[in-house]
Amino acid sequence: MKEVRKYQGIAREKAFEDLPPEWPGELLPEIKSYVSSSGRKLVVLDDDPTGTQTVHGVCLLTDWTVETLETQLSSDKPAFYILTNSRSFTLDAAQSINSEIGRNLVEAARRVKCQFEVVSRSDSTLRGHFPGELDALEKALEKDFDGRIIMPFFPEGGRYTIDGIHYVDEGGWLIPAAETEFAKDHAFGYRSSDLCRWVEEKTGGRISADDVTLVSIRDLREGGPERVLTILSQFKHNRVCVVDSVSYRDLEVFILGLLKAEEKGKNFLYRTAASFVQVRSGLTPRPLLTVKELNLPDAAGGLIVVGSYVPRTSEQLDKLLSKTGTIRAEVGVPALIDDNLREGEIERVAQKIDSALSDGKDAVIYTSRELVMEKDAAGSLAIGKSISMGLVDILNKISSTPGYILSKGGITSSDLATVALGVKQAMVCGQILPGVPVWKLGKESRYPGLMYIVFPGNVGDSNALADIIERLKIRSNTGS
Secondary structure: OOOOOOOOOEEHHHHHHOOOOOOOOOOHHHHHHHHHHHOOEEEEEEOOHHHHOOOOOEEEEOOOOHHHHHHHHOOOOOEEEEEOOHHHOOHHHHHHHHHHHHHHHHHHHHHHOOOEEEEEEOOOOOOOOOOHHHHHHHHHHOOOOOEEEEEOOEHHHOEEEEOOEEEEEEOOEEEEHHHOHHHHOOOOOOOOOEHHHHHHHHOOOOOOHHHOEEEOHHHHHHHHHHHHHHHHHOOOOOEEEEEOEOOHHHHHHHHHHHHHHHHOOOOEEEEEOHHHHHHHOOOOOOOOOOHHHHOOOOOOOOEEEEOOOOHHHHHHHHHHHHHOOOEEEEEOHHHHOOOOOHHHHHHHHHHHHHHHHHOOOOEEEEEOOOOOOOOOHHHHHHHHHHHHHHHHHHHHOOOOOOOOEEEEOHHHHHHHHHHHOOOOEEEEEEEEEOOEEEEEEOOOOOOOOOEEEEEOOOOOOOOHHHHHHHHHOOHHHOOO
């Protein structure tokens, strides 16, 4: 029987074959040289915990006091992350967070005499508080920016931009982003796949599509870094720029031209997905983490917490439950949002999972799959927060120490880390699968040194979650 695609799209391989050849030559060494000589620190404000999907050996913060920022700005690392989790808040709250961080960064940089650039890292499928977060940041940073760079390219998750159209890879077919389930998000939905028109849509017409500059694939592949430099050198008064890209070489070409423009005095504010951060920091890619590198305790069971409700997560959860012997506990969402039933549901699930972990067994907590929502964005965000905090309450009632924790979904991962586990700092070790970062929790946390796997809701194939859990059962006696 012929497979029926859910959306209309174009074949990825054919689309890529029709493009000009990539710009030749290695660019990362020159990028690293520019990053090192500039002395500028890259500060990444991450609107949920999944933005560490492409980096390694960098610190992630969950607080942003001036003193904490001073320490990071004085470090020898090229970049660090600040987890704002602002995608789970209303626009007003998100702007307040960005304003506070911006002011504190200015003060910390003044004290340690350090220059910095800011990336507002957000979802590669265009969900989040744009332009509100950039507006708040710009005001707080007290700086005149020549341009705003928008680049949602993220190949690890199958996100590409060609001729200004942003695509999501669905099984080898490139689907315009506005035709996918991501565009139907009740808090951050949109109608435009064309990024220039998306800017017009999200700014309510304040910035027209005609006033947005596109750096195209042909600019990158035929003109190279010097073409990018020429385009960006003409920017002033917050010109908005969207960027094509289907490969890391395209990204490197753009960033090398960008760094040359910055060296000549141009200032930019960035709104990007995770891949941009890796290259803009000059980080060399590293292989995926092995089970041996994680050095997990042999006897302790792993704890998997699934809060994300996107279809891909539900498919992965089904595979996990059918392929592994993991102890399971479904959390009824209707019970969590009912004040009369909430406490009993939390206690029931916590007891079952605690018993499994105490016996050294892997255990999964997952929310019921039927989506519960309100008609407006604020109401939907409030329900999401209530569910996430219910998972926090469950974890708080578990007394057994897990061998690791894997959290599925951005809001879930952030609330578990900051509220239930008390994380103030974590080290990003790398990725266990493309787009799936692993953190080593700081000494101040509830479980110092524990490996915390942040699995985004929309990353990986249907078997990815089950495959990770099966691999981790092998523990530290193998190099796999």
